[in-house]
Every structure is written in structure tokens, then in C-alpha cells.
Amino acid sequence: MMAGIGGLLAFFGFFFGLIGAIAVQGFLYAAFLTCAIAAVLFLLAYHNRKKQMDDWKAKESTSIILARCSYCGLQNDKGTKKCESCGAPLGPR
Ligand SMILES: [Zn+2]
Known part of the structure; x- marks a missing residue:
């Protein structure tokens, strides 16, 4: 979304x-400002996505451990509540 x-x-x-390049000089400042904000938002979006x-990776590895x-x-498959082999309950105890 960001x-x-x-x-x-x-x-x-x-x-x-x-517009600034063609006609009005003042638009150039607006363009710089908008580009700067855009760059910040891109960085924020990238940071959020990385996080x-x-x-997600941490959750994934945890759920794999829980499924064993x-x-x-x-x-066992992720999200399985009972062991498919011996029927023991899976998950944190
Ligand atoms: Zn088992």
C-alpha cells in the first residue's frame, strides 16, 4: 500500500x-519535494516488506518445528493438530 x-x-x-521544465519554474520545487516524499515512502515500504x-520466515520455521x-x-504437515503416525497431539505443550 505504501x-x-x-x-x-x-x-x-x-x-x-x-511542467517545471517546460513552463513554470516554481513547479520544479514541488517536483523535487514530491520525489523526495516518494523516495521516503518507497524506503518505508521496502523496510516494512523486509520485516x-x-x-513470516520466523513463523514458518516455528510451525515446521511444531509439526514434528x-x-x-x-x-507432519503444517497446521496438523495430531500426529498422522502415532496420533500424539502436536503443538506447544
Ligand atoms: Zn507421532
């Missing part, structure tokens, strides 16, 4: 820059 706003602002920045991916049966050692 990247979407950033992209929109980048577009407007480019647009303002075009989300890290969270501690009695017979069978690696």
Missing part, C-alpha cells in the same frame, strides 16, 4: 518536473 502511494507520488513528481518477510512429532519424530 509502495502504491510512493509510485503515485513518483508519477506526480515526474509530472510536476515536466514482514522476516516475521516429539514421540515418533514424524514430520
